[in-house]
Amino acid sequence: MTRHHAPPHPGTPADGTVVGEPRWPMALAVILAMTLTLLLPEDLRLAPRWVLPTLEGLLLLTLIVGDPGRIDRRSTALRAVSIALVGVLALGAVWSTVQLIDDIVHSGKETASATSLLQTGATVWAGTVLAFSLLYFDLDGGGAAARAHRLPAHPALAFPQQLNPELTPAHWRPQYIDYLYLALTNSTAFSPTDVMPLAPWAKITMAVQSLVSLVILGLVIARAVNVLT
Structure with a gap:
């Protein structure tokens, strides 16, 4: 009797190497996000100048110590720390956005001059x-x-390399630069460019980011025109 072995998952190396x-x-x-927080005016920060950067730095240090070098250690505790870090960063960004909008609408001191x-x-x-x-x-x-261990069979975000596997090396995985490019293009085009959201959370997150970016750029440009004229 011939035994048939299932082919390896497309995101898993055949030799099991992680x-x-x-x-x-x-x-x-x-670190760059922490620096930007320090550069924000006091009225636009969620907490006193050093609170969020210190908290984010401690969370980042925990991740580095718990999984140094390359990210490949699956741990519930490290996963919780990672989510907490991203949550703090996202909360701070949303708060700053809301305060910026309020300052622009009410002609506050932080947006009184063009500079x-x-x-x-x-x-x-x-x-x-x-x-x-x-967040992505x-x-x-x-x-x-x-x-690092296994790509999901049904991804939440479909990258071009996944849609056209013949154009990419075997066992390709998205890395941070791919998610940074996704966030950047979604903030400038206000819509998906090369990465398609498939899961509901991905669609909602990309939609929220597009709206946030549209509001920031739209109000800043409108306010700048008003200040300059």
């Missing part, structure tokens, strides 16, 4: 891009550690 992606791109994005308006608007916008890129990075496929 190679996680480097930690440093994600860590660098978090402060453009600097503050660019800082808030860049912070939202980083926050959403890390952490939610898609159960996070980077889970993706």
Whole structure:
């Protein structure tokens, strides 16, 4: 009797080797987001200047110590820390966006001049891009550690490499730069470009990001025109 073996999952190397992606791109994005928080005016920050960056730094340090080098350790505790880190970043970005909108609508002091308006608007916008890129990075496929072991059979986000596997190396996996590009293009085109959302959470998240970016850019440009004229 011939025994038939099931073919390996397309996201799993045939030899079972697990190679996680480097930690440093994600860590660098978090550090940049922390820096942007420090640059925000006091009225636009969720907490005093050092509170959120300190909390985010401690969470990032925990992830680095718990899973250094490459991200490949599947741990419930580390997963909780990662979600907490992204949650804090997202909460801070949303809060800053709401406060920026309020300042623009009510002609507040932070947006009274063209220089402060453009600097503050660019800082808030860049912070939202980083926050959403890390949100996609952490939610898609159960996070980077889970993706290192196995890509989901039904992805939440369909990258071009997954839609056209003949154009990409075997066992390709999305890495942080792919999610950063997704967040950046979604914030500028206000719609999917090369990455298609398939899961409901992905569609909702991309829609929210597009609306947030549209509101920020629209109000900043309108306010800048008003200030300059």
